[in-house]
Amino acid sequence: MLVLENVTRQYRAGEVRVAAVRGVSLATTPGTMTAVMGPSGCGKSTLLTIAGGLQPADSGTVTVAGVRIDQLSENDLYRHRRRHIGYVFQDYNLVQILTVLENVMLPAELDGLPRRKMRDRALGALAMVGMADYSDRYPDTLSGGQQQRVALARAICGDRRLILADEPTGALDSDNAAQVLDALRTLVRAGATCVVVTHDGSVAAQADRVLHMRDGLLDGDLVEPSGARRADA
Numbered sequence: 001m002l003v004l005e006n007v008t009r010q011y012r013a014g015e016v017r018v019a020a021v022r023g024v025s026l027a028t029t030p031g032t033m034t035a036v037m038g039p040s041g042c043g044k045s046t047l048l049t050i051a052g053g054l055q056p057a058d059s060g061t062v063t064v065a066g067v068r069i070d071q072l073s074e075n076d077l078y079r080h081r082r083r084h085i086g087y088v089f090q091d092y093n094l095v096q097i098l099t100v101l102e103n104v105m106l107p108a109e110l111d112g113l114p115r116r117k118m119r120d121r122a123l124g125a126l127a128m129v130g131m132a133d134y135s136d137r138y139p140d141t142l143s144g145g146q147q148q149r150v151a152l153a154r155a156i157c158g159d160r161r162l163i164l165a166d167e168p169t170g171a172l173d174s175d176n177a178a179q180v181l182d183a184l185r186t187l188v189r190a191g192a193t194c195v196v197v198t199h200d201g202s203v204a205a206q207a208d209r210v211l212h213m214r215d216g217l218l219d220g221d222l223v224e225p226s227g228a229r230r231a232d233a
């Protein structure tokens with residue numbers, strides 16, 4: 001579902017250059033959850049945003065659902081992202097003035113689908129994360145864990161199969177985090193592929209695979225004499 005090959009990304013702040021990702025390769029197995037852990041600043045979020053096409057890599061390839069997204073035009077990338085990739089962030093990013101159902105319908109609305117179809121899709125997604133009974137509520141009447149489950153429903157609504165989650169339990173107590181993890185596992189069992197960046201050991205404990213990142217490199221990365229690096233897929 002997601003394959004990265006030799007991805008690099010450097011930031012420049014004036015004269016200073018930060019090599020945030022230094023040659024990472026990674027291949028996910030469909031229907032599994034991969035956790036990426038590592039100290040603050042090691043490049044986890046940068047890697048995730050590149051994987052999701054939110055920012056380009058400096059070099060390397062990024063393949064999502066069989067398509068090299070690093071080669072797509074801006075319009076095609078936008079469409080491919082919306083078709084295949086759902087994002088989940090620590091702070092849920094729900095629209096407060098919309099109901100739960102309207103939030104989940106939002107991506108389908110941008111696709112211009114008929115309203116009934118959007119509604120059915122959204123209710124189906126909410127049911128998968130145990131939130132169908134809350135469809136008429138507004139986000140600020142829900143707990144953090146419930147809001148994050150709505151964000152998960154929005155991420156997969158429309159049969160998007162790649163979930164990229166950046167610290168999805170970072171703002172939650174352990175009960176709420178457990179509910180979000182249950183929902184995530186349900187989606188993965190149903191066939192979604194998830195890459196989750198986390199500091200939370202309980203998230204990693206639920207993952208099928210845990211990778212460690214340090215100084216822009218993933219676990220098992222080899223530093224070649226030439227300076228090129230690769231990671232075990």
Ligand SMILES: Nc1ncnc2c1ncn2[C@@H]1O[C@H](COP(=O)(O)OP(=O)(O)OP(=O)(O)O)[C@@H](O)[C@H]1O
Pocket residue numbers: 011012013018019020038039040041042043044045046047
């Ligand atoms: N827009 C930017 N401009 C300049 N430097 C940046 C930018 N974004 C990130 N960095 C730097 O790149 C490095 C990797 O940052 P990144 O956010 O990817 O790490 P992280 O592992 O996700 O950290 P955290 O766990 O704290 O979220 C850090 O040194 C960070 O300061």
